Amino acid sequence: xxxxxxxxxxxxxxxxxxxxRAFRVAAxxxxxxxxxxxxxxxxxxxGEAFAFEPGQFNMLYVLGAGEVPISISGDPTRPGRLMHTVxxxxxxxxxxEGLKKGDSLGVRGPYGAPWPVLDxxxxxxxxxxxxxxxxxxxxxxxxxxxxRDRFGRVSIVFGTRSPADILLAKDLxxxxxxxxxxxxxxxxxxxxxxxxxxxxxxxxxxxxxxxPANARAFVCGPEVMMRFTVQELAHRGLPAASVHVTMERNxxxxxxxxxxxxxxxxxxxxxxxxxxxxxxxxxxxxxxx
Amino acid sequence: MSKHxxxxxxxxxxxxxxxxxxxxxxxxxEGYQPVGPTLRDGAIVYDxxxxxxxxxxxxxxxxxxxxxRLRKRGDEALFGYVVGPQSWKQYLFPPRRKxxxxxxxxxxxxxxxxxxxxxxxxxxxxxxxxxxxxxxQDKAFLEGPYADPYYRAxxxxxxxxxxxxxxxxxxxxxxxxxxxPKVERGxxxxxxxxxxxxxxxxxEAGSARGAKFVDELSPQAAAPEDLAEAAxxxxxxxxxxxxxxxxxxxxxxxxxxxxxxxxxxxASRCQTCANCTLVCPTCFxxxxxxxxxxxxxxxxxxxxWDSCFTFDHSYLHGGAVRASAMSRYRQxxxxxxxxxxxxxxxxxxxxxxxxxxxxPVGIDVTEELAAIRANDxxxxxxxxxx
Numbered sequence: 001x002x003x004x005x006x007x008x009x010x011x012x013x014x015x016x017x018x019x020x021r022a023f024r025v026a027a028x029x030x031x032x033x034x035x036x037x038x039x040x041x042x043x044x045x046x047g048e049a050f051a052f053e054p055g056q057f058n059m060l061y062v063l064g065a066g067e068v069p070i071s072i073s074g075d076p077t078r079p080g081r082l083m084h085t086v087x088x089x090x091x092x093x094x095x096x097e098g099l100k101k102g103d104s105l106g107v108r109g110p111y112g113a114p115w116p117v118l119d120x121x122x123x124x125x126x127x128x129x130x131x132x133x134x135x136x137x138x139x140x141x142x143x144x145x146x147x148r149d150r151f152g153r154v155s156i157v158f159g160t161r162s163p164a165d166i167l168l169a170k171d172l173x174x175x176x177x178x179x180x181x182x183x184x185x186x187x188x189x190x191x192x193x194x195x196x197x198x199x200x201x202x203x204x205x206x207x208x209x210x211x212p213a214n215a216r217a218f219v220c221g222p223e224v225m226m227r228f229t230v231q232e233l234a235h236r237g238l239p240a241a242s243v244h245v246t247m248e249r250n251x252x253x254x255x256x257x258x259x260x261x262x263x264x265x266x267x268x269x270x271x272x273x274x275x276x277x278x279x280x281x282x283x284x285x286x287x288x289x
Numbered sequence: 290m291s292k293h294x295x296x297x298x299x300x301x302x303x304x305x306x307x308x309x310x311x312x313x314x315x316x317x318x319e320g321y322q323p324v325g326p327t328l329r330d331g332a333i334v335y336d337x338x339x340x341x342x343x344x345x346x347x348x349x350x351x352x353x354x355x356x357x358r359l360r361k362r363g364d365e366a367l368f369g370y371v372v373g374p375q376s377w378k379q380y381l382f383p384p385r386r387k388x389x390x391x392x393x394x395x396x397x398x399x400x401x402x403x404x405x406x407x408x409x410x411x412x413x414x415x416x417x418x419x420x421x422x423x424x425x426q427d428k429a430f431l432e433g434p435y436a437d438p439y440y441r442a443x444x445x446x447x448x449x450x451x452x453x454x455x456x457x458x459x460x461x462x463x464x465x466x467x468x469x470p471k472v473e474r475g476x477x478x479x480x481x482x483x484x485x486x487x488x489x490x491x492x493e494a495g496s497a498r499g500a501k502f503v504d505e506l507s508p509q510a511a512a513p514e515d516l517a518e519a520a521x522x523x524x525x526x527x528x529x530x531x532x533x534x535x536x537x538x539x540x541x542x543x544x545x546x547x548x549x550x551x552x553x554x555x556a557s558r559c560q561t562c563a564n565c566t567l568v569c570p571t572c573f574x575x576x577x578x579x580x581x582x583x584x585x586x587x588x589x590x591x592x593x594w595d596s597c598f599t600f601d602h603s604y605l606h607g608g609a610v611r612a613s614a615m616s617r618y619r620q621x622x623x624x625x626x627x628x629x630x631x632x633x634x635x636x637x638x639x640x641x642x643x644x645x646x647x648x649p650v651g652i653d654v655t656e657e658l659a660a661i662r663a664n665d666x667x668x669x670x671x672x673x674x675x
Contacts, residue, residue: 014438016402018590019389024397043397063391063398064581064588089606104397250604252577252595255435259574259595260602262624264544265631270434286547288616 017255020061020106025099026081031167034088035132036097037073039081043104049079053114054139055246055274059254060084061106062095069251071136071273072110073168077146082107085135085167111254113274115140115218115244124152124210126238128229130201130221131160134168136246136273137220141175148180152215155182155208159201159225162187163194184208201225202232212237220246227284230277240278247272247280264289299503301511301519304480304490308507309341309367315502316411321448324380325413326373331359333373335380338413341367352458352642355651368414368482371458372641376570377419378426380410381443385593388577393586407439411448415476417469418461418641420451422570424475428633429573448498451476455484455522457529460642462655465533468639471523478502481519491519532645532655534626535662536636542658543627545667547619551660556615558650563596565644565652566621571637574602597621622657 022043030036042048050072057071068090074083088097099105117140125144129137144151156175160166165187176183184204186197197204201221210217217238219229226245233243249261249268261268264283266275283289304312316323323338328345338344349362350370362369387403415423423444430440454470463469472479477499481491491511494500511519566572576595581588595602597620603610611617629637638654645653 013402013404013406013442014436016389016438017435019400019402020391020398022396022398022400061391063393064579064585066579067577104393106391106398106400248605249610250602252575256433257430257435257437257573258576258592259597260576262597262620262628265628267632282544283547288611288613289547289620 018108018253020059020067020108023082023105023107025101025103025105028099028101031085031169032165035085035165035167036088037083037085038096038099039083040105040107041081050074050082050110051079052076052082052110052139054117054143055115055136056110056112057136057254057273058082058084058107058109058111059251060092060096061108062092062099063104063106065095066092067106067252068092068096069111069254069269071246073135073138075142075146076139077143085132085138087132109254111269113270113272115274116216116276117143120144120216120218121147121150122152122214124215125154126208126210126215126217126233127154127156128201128205128217128219128221129156129158130225130229131165132167133220133222133225133246134158134160137218138168138171140218141171145175145178145181152211153182153209154180155184155210157184157186157201157204157208159186159188159204159221161189163190163196182208200228202228205229205232205236210236210238212239212242215242217243219243223248230284240281241276243277244274245277245280246274298494298497298500301491301493301516302503302507303509303511303515304492304507306341306365306367306488309490312502312506313338313340315505316448320409321411322408323411323413325450326368326370328359332357333359333370335373335375335377344368344414345370349456350458352460352646353651354460354645354653355648357646364484365488366455366482366484367488368452368480369456369484371454371456371461372416372419372643374568374643374647376568376641376643377412377415377423378570378573380407380412380447381423381426381440382430382437382573382575382594383439385591386439388590388592390587390589392588407443407446409446409448410443411450413450414480415449415451415472416454416463416641417451417472418463418466418639419570420449420472420475421466421468421639422641423449425571425629425633425635425637425639426573428635429571432633448478449476450499451479451495453479453481453519453523454526455482457526458642458646459531460645461530461640462532462534462642463640464527464530466536466636466638466640470526470530481522483515483518483522485518489515491515532642532653534638534640534655534658539626539636539658540628540630542662542665542667543623546661546665547623549661549664549666551657551664552615552619555652555657556613556618558652559614559618560649561598561614561617562649563598564647564649566596566598567594568643568647569625570641570643571625571639572596576601597624622654625654626658
């Protein structure tokens, strides 16, 4: 059946929302044996700053291999190169690990709901990170410290597996050297010679000073770590509405269309990844949801 | 689809079978590709139609949980069956579509979006439940922060020709979901096939785009007795519906029964085959496939249908979040009837019954929901801890 001429004039499609933009690796550095940081700039506009809010993420694409959602770890108060701190755990992240200065990759974003930093102004701030969970919290910490006078007491509680797994070590050192920030560090296990704390992150929480009636907690780490952290914070009197956590689910599109990141009624990509805890408290403990 | 229904739509007209054939010719002249029900492989599927002869003339269907059979009706009815294994989503949200390609070039990676634009379809024979399914998918694909450009192009370019159901299957439960059998809105043209007293079609325009065809094709207004007969066709069909879902409070019911023992019971029967999600006219999950050529310099990203019943759907480093069949069945049912309301303000189910017929073990969502409602753990819990 021959098609009439009118059939050959379909309307052009609107812009494809899942189309990445070409970026290049401007710098890379190793954080630990399996964690690395990439600094990226647009291939067609090397000096262009990447605007984002703390807690947001990008989809990073390696040619032919696939895309992964990775949170942004840069300092939002000093706009510049896009920064991602990544743990090599899967096919695409291992390929990202192998990228060298000048190599190309695709980037789209930023996506997702940010940490509500402004909401914490005038209050004590408790940051609790587990492992690579420190990376999405780094922009928040940078923003709080850039306007330090606007906040009450600030505690950063960081737990990781071993001393060899301490990422962003220079940052931690810098934050620890400040008199108005309390940095509490613990490892799950340590070789002889480690003089720091050994134990789970919740064991350090009692040392974080905050007024439960006027504080905000920001928590990122494995689900089990967040579960015990939230319990401990509640035990200290901090209500669920004063706690923010980040959730992680499989993600293909990052723009609310593919259905993969559903977590009960929530789409982690657009309703999260940062959630005020009382919003998800009812489903947080349900297994395999 | 046209969203601007004119207040001066023409009165319903009466078409003969010959008018229906002329309608197909006019559609092609206007640049539409007619697609609709046709017989293939022992089922009624949707494909390109060149005339009314491509429709399943004189065929009907019998459906039960896990069963679908065609049968001869003994008449020349064009629309004497209900819905088969396919739905219109295959045109709006194709099972496989290239999103973009990427090439390694001197200046870095070059990304090119897929330029392939869709034809202008005329969807012939869209049922009440299916009209609602289109509106449900509109919310997922068009009304969020990001819209699907291909879905939008098909939706805006297509003509929707609805049909009032003159028969029902044992698996249908549209009336209880408020989606049928009568088509109410969201169509360009609506047909009711009358068989008593000679085959003829009452045709109603629902939009200016549809009205054009009514004006061009037939000046013969439908007589009051034809309109009355058309109304009786739908009423008779509604009276034959056997299955139902009690829709009230489903969102809350499911939200408070996430740990219900019925999930384990149904999971012991569920094969996690994904049939229900593929035949469902509203399921919208997709995954992406990245392919590259042998040089590694050219790659493409394709989107294809996915299902929450697959293991990989919930994969995170370390394994699947929904590892058990229990959790995957629970995801499907609680999403379709519960959390869909939170996400889109409507139910994700339109009562078409496809998931019941095409389930290889005959799992019936209406039965599963009734079982949970009959033993509402949340309510008991409230009594126990006031």
